[in-house]
Amino acid sequence: MAHEEAAKSGAGLKLVIRNIGVLLSGDLQGPILDADTLVVEDGKIAAIGREKDVDTEGATRVIDANGTVLAPGLIDSHVHPVAGDWTPRQNQIGWIDSCLHGGVTTMISAGEVHMPGRPKDVVGVKAMAITAQRGFAALRPSGVKVLAGAPVIEHGMVEEDFRSLAEAGVRLLGEVGLGSVKDGPTARQMVAWARKHGIQSTIHTGGPSIPGSSLIDKDVVLAADADVIGHINGGHTALPDAQIRSLCEESPRALEIVHNGNERAALFTLRTAKESRQLHRVILGTDAPAGSGVQPLGIIRVIAALSSIGEIPAEVAFCLATGNTARMRNLDCGLIEVGRAADFVFMDGAQHSAGKTLLESVRLGDLPGIGMVVIDGEVKGERSRNTPPATRVPKILK
């Protein structure tokens, strides 16, 4: 059984990470930083640089990265959690803990839609969203930050509902289209109300996921104007290429590629975004748990696929699951910058990969070997039980 813990601040702790082989920033504008040392105070990045140039005095914990690659903790932009580390979708316990072992430190709910007997009436929708927000804010499964409480809009909701949800702490809408609202004009009105009150939205894109859900085409997506074009590569059934191209070119919103989608459509989206200089809008998710199950390595599998078959440098592919998502979703993690949350994943080339370095191995389509995961400056996992074994792993010196 995965252990669970309440959110905490890391106050009074000073972590020094030295001997970093390659420091990935999460930022497309400069994906590799010229630094080998990170200093973390009170759970936030306090300094980045060469060991001789930063203040490492008074550390309460020292990690020797052992020449491995350090990246911002991975962000899964699209999950469907329900309660703690249990999912009723495939009746699994410990799925979030498994994803921690895949380098994921933050997950964003696209709706708690697998709740058995999910309410569809307005008061029930609101009550469930607030309950989910409270539950995951109070308890992080294995330390993973799960941003949840994402109501799926239904006909009958009025602006006051969005105002009161926001006042209660709800910051997300679940996938537009999974409830009764499937038409452009109604979706657009509710998304606008949500945005006005500080609630970010996402929309289901493509054919129905499971019996009972329905087609959302590019005209509805463009009309709704949600902040995130959820699973632009379908969940699994993708829109025709011409419609995906329209979404890349006619909307300014985030282009979310998911693991549980159409792989060819994912590559088409990546190429289209790259050609139209919109790579900064591409973000990654798993869309798990789902009919396809749970993929603990889903995010690194998409990174390796997009880098190798999609022909982008590995350090760029990592930005799609870190800095891009942080910026499109206004998160305080995802980038190696002073003041950001100290959420990190340490990786090295998997043992016996044909690639000589981690970045080369990912470019060849191999998964990274994960050696450690840190959240808010605290070690939450050491050598991953799920990835192929990393050649080198970090060591805790103190």
Ligand SMILES: [Zn+2]
């Ligand atoms: Zn969906």
